[in-house]
Amino acid sequence: MFKVLDFKLLGLLRTIEICALVNVEEREESRSYLHAAKGCLYLHMTLQKFQDQATDITATNLLQKAIYEEIVRNLELVVNPQSSEQKRGESISGLPVTKKLSISSQTDHDSRQILPYRAIKPPAGKTSRPTSRDEFRLAILCVLPLEYKAVSFLFDEFWDDDYRSADGDPNKYTTGRIGRFNVVLVLLPNVGKVSAASTSACLRSSFPGVILVFVTGICSAVPNPGTDEELLLDDVVIGKNIAQYDLGRQYPDRFAMRDNVGDALGRPPKKLRNLLAIFETVIGRGRLERTIATYLQEIQKKSAGGKHPSEAKYQYPGALQDKLFQASYRHKHYLSPHCICKEGHEGELSMSVCEESRQLSCKELGCDDEHLLWRERIEEKRQLENEGRSSEAQAPSIFVGSIGSGDTAINSGEHRDMIAETHDLLAFESEAAGVWDEFPCCIVVKAACDYADSHRNDIWQDFAAATAASATKALLERYFNSNALC
Incomplete structure (x- = not known):
């Protein structure tokens, strides 16, 4: 009896030891070890899944396939990720399968919990191609085609693989690499919070591993946001909070925005709050502004050197085109x-x-033009342009604070100032609230293209979209790493 207990105790201790080793490997980002261990534990489930998906395949081939996909391939990744991918393709193509198999390194029941493996950290600026949708950790959402196009210019590589989407997801996704990050790029079908919320929910369904989302694009700016600072067209606004300015009650004398705790959008995670606090310092802002300026010039060069240079719309419109009329x-x-x-x-x-x-x-x-407001920063930019220093003149400034998100577009300088003063807003846009509710780890990056007044026009839209895209890449490259996005 005691011998039986000793054997059981020994087995339990061995199991605890194995679990501890797996936990160590997980902390050290050796995902392939973790996947191989789980492949051993759940091999019977993998066999059943492959058997359900395929016909006309022998039991021997089925077993070989399951062992290779769930155990051997993950161990090969430790030594040589590239050769493993090549062998994987040869292994799959060599099997007599009549149905297309959906192959994943994870079983269905735990695909949302297991983080993607990284056998060997790729060199700076490079990353390995994802093997499934579950391995994507980052998404960028745009609402306008011009925003989407601007972000596309900053991709270093597009993945040719069609990762498809979950059943019932109507979204179309573009996947690729920006620096060392695998990214899902999404274009919303319509403007507004409802469309943004629906698209975000579908995104989470198709790419369950996504934890950080950027809402990137253009916005309407508040030119004097409660401070002595001047917010100009093309300046970047990063959302610290989101206020739904059109959610409330209309009374005969005024509109009252709902401010109940249950109606408020939650605060971003602590890591994001700490990051945004850096950009409110002179040093933090300066570093990010310089990086943004570099990537903005990169977009301008890529677009000008393309096959269709006539489509290049990312040149600086000039300080003379930045006109702010009196609000009335x-x-x-x-x-x-x-x-x-x-x-x-x-x-x-x-x-x-x-x-x-x-x-x-x-x-x-x-x-x-007699009703235009004089602004010091505009004069400084004009001086830089006159001296032939356009690259310095076009460099944006960064503002961090509250952004108003609503389905009602503001085209009135007087209403703009009243709403902004009441809710301490820097800018207005129409999608962030819908995304913020679905992805708490959300960063809203917008560049100003107008002043939310009746004089608004489209002159600055493309250039502002390019600036917002540059700011997104600058944030990624400087302040995030692929091991801990959020």
């Missing part, structure tokens, strides 16, 4: 004497403006 000065007909635009008094919120004027430029309407 309306975008309306000033040259047409017979128009409803002439009715009412300047400065009245209810003053009538004809529909046609909303589609015309300031030049066509006769908006008077």
